[in-house]
Amino acid sequence: MAYGSGQPSWSSRGGDVEEGGGLSRRTPHNSNGSINNNNNNNGSYQQGGNSSGGGYNYQSNYQAPQLSGKYAEQQTQIMEEAMRTHVTAETTANNVLAKLHAQRHQLQNANDDTWEMRQNVATAQRELKELQQKAWAKKKRLYMIIALLAAADLTLFLRIVQCGGSFFCRHYNN
Numbered sequence: 001m002a003y004g005s006g007q008p009s010w011s012s013r014g015g016d017v018e019e020g021g022g023l024s025r026r027t028p029h030n031s032n033g034s035i036n037n038n039n040n041n042n043g044s045y046q047q048g049g050n051s052s053g054g055g056y057n058y059q060s061n062y063q064a065p066q067l068s069g070k071y072a073e074q075q076t077q078i079m080e081e082a083m084r085t086h087v088t089a090e091t092t093a094n095n096v097l098a099k100l101h102a103q104r105h106q107l108q109n110a111n112d113d114t115w116e117m118r119q120n121v122a123t124a125q126r127e128l129k130e131l132q133q134k135a136w137a138k139k140k141r142l143y144m145i146i147a148l149l150a151a152a153d154l155t156l157f158l159r160i161v162q163c164g165g166s167f168f169c170r171h172y173n174n
Helices: 071-162
Strands: none
Touching: none
């Protein structure tokens, strides 16, 4: 192909698109320009292709309409196929919307549960702090009681030592 020749590089038969010579490579055509309905089009993304033909290799449930009859009948078949595709697409969209709604509901519930758990943790932390403060106050009271008892014990011990082993001292005037 020469630059500016008017023939696209993808054209299989040559000629200009306006002249009808360079028809699309995805739609098989007969020599008279009518659509060829045999399924030998391996490069079509709609037909799924096969791996040996170099086309796309993925699963598709799309089936191109099999057109027969006059132009009006073909257009009616195409419209019916379009309506079936529309209904299928709308059903799929509604299913996806329902699933998304259910997932949103699950996420909102999880968010609510997380918020409730955070509040419970904050309450538990506050209660633990109060318990620690009460325990420290009790500890301080016990230390004071221990200190008082130690002072009383020391006083009594000194009295016993001072009185010579007896608790009651006898003072003799000698």
